[in-house]
Amino acid sequence: MPEVNMAQALNLTLDHVLSTHTDTVILGEDVGRTGGVFRVTDGLQAKHGSERVVDTPVAESGIVGAAFGMAISGLRPIAEIQFLGFFYPAYDQVVSHVSRIRHRSRHRFTAPLVIRIPYGAGIGAAEHHSESTEALFAHTPGLKVVVPSDPADAAGLLLTAVEDPDPVIFLEPIRSYRRLQGEVASPPEPVPFGQAARRRQGSDVTLVAYGAMVPDALEAAEALAEDGHEADVIDLRTLVPLDLDTVLESVTRTGRAVIVQEGHRTCGFAAELAASIQEEALYSLQAPVQRVTGWDTVVPLRRAEHHYVPSADRIAAAARHALKGG
Amino acid sequence: MPEVNMAQALNLTLDHVLSTHTDTVILGEDVGRTGGVFRVTDGLQAKHGSERVVDTPVAESGIVGAAFGMAISGLRPIAEIQFLGFFYPAYDQVVSHVSRIRHRSRHRFTAPLVIRIPYGAGIGAAEHHSESTEALFAHTPGLKVVVPSDPADAAGLLLTAVEDPDPVIFLEPIRSYRRLQGEVASPPEPVPFGQAARRRQGSDVTLVAYGAMVPDALEAAEALAEDGHEADVIDLRTLVPLDLDTVLESVTRTGRAVIVQEGHRTCGFAAELAASIQEEALYSLQAPVQRVTGWDTVVPLRRAEHHYVPSADRIAAAARHALKGG
Amino acid sequence: MLEILQPDGSLAADAAAPLDDEETRLLFAALVAARAYDRKGTALQKQGRLATYASFEGQEAAQIGAAAALQPADWLVATYRDAAAMWFHGYPWMNLFLGRTGDERGGSPPMGVNVLPPSITVGAHMIHAVGLAWGERLQSRDRVAMTMFGDGATSEGDFHEAMNFAGVYQLPVVFLCQNNHYAISLPRAEQTASETIAQKADAYGFPGVQVDGNDLFAVHSAAQPATARARSGGGPTLIEAVTYRMAPHTTADDPGRYRDSNETEAWKERDPIARVRRYLESRGSWDDDRQAELETSAADDVEAAIAAAEDLEPLGPAEVFSAMFAEMTPQLVRQQQALMRYRDA
Amino acid sequence: MLEILQPDGSLAADAAAPLDDEETRLLFAALVAARAYDRKGTALQKQGRLATYASFEGQEAAQIGAAAALQPADWLVATYRDAAAMWFHGYPWMNLFLGRTGDERGGSPPMGVNVLPPSITVGAHMIHAVGLAWGERLQSRDRVAMTMFGDGATSEGDFHEAMNFAGVYQLPVVFLCQNNHYAISLPRAEQTASETIAQKADAYGFPGVQVDGNDLFAVHSAAQPATARARSGGGPTLIEAVTYRMAPHTTADDPGRYRDSNETEAWKERDPIARVRRYLESRGSWDDDRQAELETSAADDVEAAIAAAEDLEPLGPAEVFSAMFAEMTPQLVRQQQALMRYRDA
Ligand SMILES: Cc1ncc(C[n+]2csc(CCOP(=O)(O)OP(=O)(O)O)c2C)c(N)n1
Numbered sequence A, B: 001m002p003e004v005n006m007a008q009a010l011n012l013t014l015d016h017v018l019s020t021h022t023d024t025v026i027l028g029e030d031v032g033r034t035g036g037v038f039r040v041t042d043g044l045q046a047k048h049g050s051e052r053v054v055d056t057p058v059a060e061s062g063i064v065g066a067a068f069g070m071a072i073s074g075l076r077p078i079a080e081i082q083f084l085g086f087f088y089p090a091y092d093q094v095v096s097h098v099s100r101i102r103h104r105s106r107h108r109f110t111a112p113l114v115i116r117i118p119y120g121a122g123i124g125a126a127e128h129h130s131e132s133t134e135a136l137f138a139h140t141p142g143l144k145v146v147v148p149s150d151p152a153d154a155a156g157l158l159l160t161a162v163e164d165p166d167p168v169i170f171l172e173p174i175r176s177y178r179r180l181q182g183e184v185a186s187p188p189e190p191v192p193f194g195q196a197a198r199r200r201q202g203s204d205v206t207l208v209a210y211g212a213m214v215p216d217a218l219e220a221a222e223a224l225a226e227d228g229h230e231a232d233v234i235d236l237r238t239l240v241p242l243d244l245d246t247v248l249e250s251v252t253r254t255g256r257a258v259i260v261q262e263g264h265r266t267c268g269f270a271a272e273l274a275a276s277i278q279e280e281a282l283y284s285l286q287a288p289v290q291r292v293t294g295w296d297t298v299v300p301l302r303r304a305e306h307h308y309v310p311s312a313d314r315i316a317a318a319a320r321h322a323l324k325g326g
Numbered sequence C, D: 001m002l003e004i005l006q007p008d009g010s011l012a013a014d015a016a017a018p019l020d021d022e023e024t025r026l027l028f029a030a031l032v033a034a035r036a037y038d039r040k041g042t043a044l045q046k047q048g049r050l051a052t053y054a055s056f057e058g059q060e061a062a063q064i065g066a067a068a069a070l071q072p073a074d075w076l077v078a079t080y081r082d083a084a085a086m087w088f089h090g091y092p093w094m095n096l097f098l099g100r101t102g103d104e105r106g107g108s109p110p111m112g113v114n115v116l117p118p119s120i121t122v123g124a125h126m127i128h129a130v131g132l133a134w135g136e137r138l139q140s141r142d143r144v145a146m147t148m149f150g151d152g153a154t155s156e157g158d159f160h161e162a163m164n165f166a167g168v169y170q171l172p173v174v175f176l177c178q179n180n181h182y183a184i185s186l187p188r189a190e191q192t193a194s195e196t197i198a199q200k201a202d203a204y205g206f207p208g209v210q211v212d213g214n215d216l217f218a219v220h221s222a223a224q225p226a227t228a229r230a231r232s233g234g235g236p237t238l239i240e241a242v243t244y245r246m247a248p249h250t251t252a253d254d255p256g257r258y259r260d261s262n263e264t265e266a267w268k269e270r271d272p273i274a275r276v277r278r279y280l281e282s283r284g285s286w287d288d289d290r291q292a293e294l295e296t297s298a299a300d301d302v303e304a305a306i307a308a309a310e311d312l313e314p315l316g317p318a319e320v321f322s323a324m325f326a327e328m329t330p331q332l333v334r335q336q337q338a339l340m341r342y343r344d345a
């Protein structure tokens, strides 16, 4: 199996599903001729035709609303929003309609669609290109929320997303598109939703991360190991459904947890995890659950971005704090 | 001072600010001729004219975007969105522009506007009329988030909101518009942001609530008192800024906390509070912080709505659980 | 503005009826049935048996004249005020009532009925029809999607995106705007400065046509070729049916605050049902006996529908969680269990 | 389509120049300065000194011809591609460069410059101009708001809402659409099925006009009466300036994937700056010496601007928190302290 980066892994998977799932359609801004801003859909229009890989007008609400209608009609659309910061015009379609049609019709109509959205900071982009607001989706009932951290997971989770009977928000960490290489099975093998992955074994402290933050959590774990502390590193993979059991099993063992999240702090996903951990495992905690997060500020532009994004260093510092009892 | 309900208190305050603050303008759907769905703006157009109390087309993004421009031009617009469930088309304007212009321009341009939005369930309304997604606003940097629980606070906090130099999301609990009566000073006196109110004194358990949930929390406290347990009941009043100190002071005394929130559970404001409490006061906790919340479901329609909305009973049950150690 | 059947039941000069007498009788029966449902809806709400109810009195011809142009497998995507059209296209009165009692099962019409549950949000649903039409075309089926919405909905950004997508991809969609002169309290003239709503289609490169929306024949004469053209690949059409909302916006509304009762009185003359009856009577195709029989059977249907809706046990606590996903997430299972435990305690 | 100044520098038959020679020389100097900035922007980006850069080459006349119709206190609300117009209306090159280096202080032009920081999101900003125009009117000032946007932006729902509000309230707004034929890779014809963008104004009850956007005189001839009319209470105008983006969408884009280089070559003939120079030369109002002098001073200005931008120390960690509100919330203070503690450790 050749090594590929995440953008390539996603491209392979989309090519695969277009070939094997005749009910799939890709639509979005610049996904066809250019293959998308990050080239994730590169070559797909040439191969599968402009009926199935559709360049749309600049209209996010229209893209999502049309994909929703297509899904009800029996297709499995895969919509792309160019950056998470440009998703918000489609917010109403997702929260008021996509996420609700199954409930509203008691299973009579369903919307099995995937919305792929590049997210996150770290490449010094312009304003609105660095958002990490996955918590909005996690807070919205009726959506599955997926955040892969490496090429193999990106492929496997995307395949599962396409085959899922419900709407899936598929968040692709921009910084990871080309940061890591990895083997991807051909054809890709599905990775089930709701099963976190232990990326490193340890018994002193639990580090929980997802998406772009996983490599940083692993780097922090290396640094901690140099001090003689072994971290259990858990990659959530999907926020909804959430594999809380794996997290709890780990925290019960280690007694200490650090949750890493790039998004804004208040009401972020780390808050949810910290709340859940203390609910279920308070008496195992040797220290408060630590949150390492982005701040309650706009993501700064290129020259000050590094003050915002959690780093391996900040994660390690929080873990050391927890090891001292918080 | 005569007793008024919350809708009347808001009406009085709006009348007051239109009279005293010549830079205020009200705009929204049906706010003029009809005085709004809940009659909060009743009589204001007749008194202050249709230039200052403007009936707009059905276009939430347009309302907020236009109010934003007005605010930059030097006015203090007060926009109304008819129900929180109809706010989402304006989401992009709020998250991408209203909340950011100060940061984007390093204080050069500012948007001192208020967006009033009726929220919450409990009146058996149609779909989309019962949302409680305040967490979305709390998660968005640059917004102040206010949720009054009674007539006097509604008046005082609205006055503060209008005078605040930054954008304020002002959430009005639909169920409380006419549920409670109270005295309101004339003219209304500002209630400062970021100062929680202790609504009842107790040392056995802390109940934290806001908006529509405060009366229920107080009812739960009554029930607990019958069992001999005295609850400290804290009304947050504003989620941003948050008066965490008052919460921590109480929890440090009682060792037990129940956070009540009508919104969906995952990544709701209760998660934020539970996370913060364990961060700052873990070693004082005698039991896990309990969350009493709406579920991760669409708010059910009239015939099943009561299964969703937290009740005094559910709050009391959670408190009893905490009193037993969780 | 296209006008065929005049308020007095006669045809306009040079106009021909687009339907024969049997067809006209069929649609007339539907108009009468719809009004029976509508009156019942308002009455039930007053008794507290329905949540707020949105009457469509005065708009029956606009809805049924348009829906009659659909074929059974076509899609209809409409609003809280379009029960007449939805029912005509197969959505049972029972489901419509059930929804208004506050029960999600109202949103679940029988299989084969291609009508989405009524849209409560204003403006967002037109693009769903666009997506349905697009999906059907991609699946090589020649189904059309019709979407209904009010004058007020044309102010929303989503209207624009739906119209634009339909134009760009030349999709089989019919946009049927019932311009009933008000968005709650806002008169049409204050919603947009364009002279007509029909002319807005020009901005999207496809035809728009304005018709008398209280004229069954005019509406049908516009809708029939629009669906046919859509089906054969000719692209979308916007139809503006000019009509009037005779009742308050919903049972919670007080129209005295924003419109003159004289205006409403004047529109009574233009009632869409009376004129069809006059027309049929003038042709010897209708009489009082038939009318009485029709009204009785319509009333019976409506009674049966509300009885069936009210007979259903409300959704239980467990069911609140059971239709969020095909399969509940562990989080929902936990929450469901917590609620059940609490109720059992 | 309104055309006045032809590519060869001559006036179209029957057309008169709307500006005298001195005015024309002034605007010509602005065109040249703008191009110097633009070329520098692209060059700096290649050196890694700016983040992605969006060139406006080919669009200078559209921007400056329109902005020249504004009075100093008028508002300009434009996009990432409208630096020429923003600068012409008072936004310093320094701030424009600073923003592109990735520094929020780029968004803070001097007091008195009524130009908002460039909009990065497509479509949302036109309604801000509408609100500004409305606010100015309510404050009894006769300021106009001009907003600039691309062809692609007209597909967004917010375009519709902005146009509709402007029409309903007859606000002093000028909508200037630079139809540069592409929204990144999507050609104009696939964005909307309407024949022109200008005709979309009809849907909102105000005039739309299409002009040659590479023709300084044509753009100005449309913009001047539009701002005057707006100022005097005559309501909004939509101007479609038909132009072409000579460069890639941004420095991150590869136009080879979606357009033929022949097309771009052909547009070189229509360069908006060369034709003004030819015109001035033909009138004896310009020569090579003046040109050399102008180019030198433009280059100097641009150099000074980037030097000033790069001289600034980046925002420090404390400042990340300090412009979210007039006064930091306790939560922000806590977070700021946590970051400072961590950095000190
Ligand atoms: C997005 C949204 N905004 C506001 C509302 C509240 N609302 C319900 S109906 C209505 C007026 C709609 O007018 P129109 O489209 O003309 O339809 P009509 O009610 O006249 O049939 C409004 C503003 C809503 N349901 N959805």
Ligand SMILES: Cc1ncc(C[n+]2csc(CCOP(=O)(O)OP(=O)(O)O)c2C)c(N)n1
Residues within 6 Å of the ligand: A029, A058, A060, A082, A086, A089, D081, D120, D121, D122, D123, D149, D150, D151, D152, D153, D154, D180, D182, D183, D184, D245, D249
């Ligand atoms: C809401 C939103 N969606 C998508 C984008 C990504 N994007 C940036 S520019 C652009 C194309 C805009 O085209 P047009 O309006 O014609 O302006 P031009 O770039 O040609 O000047 C797109 C899609 C964005 N910035 N904002």
Ligand SMILES: [Mg+2]
Residues within 6 Å of the ligand: C150, C151, C152, C178, C179, C180, C181, C182, C183, C184
């Ligand atoms: Mg209407």
Ligand SMILES: [Mg+2]
Residues within 6 Å of the ligand: D150, D151, D152, D178, D179, D180, D181, D182, D183, D184
């Ligand atoms: Mg363009």
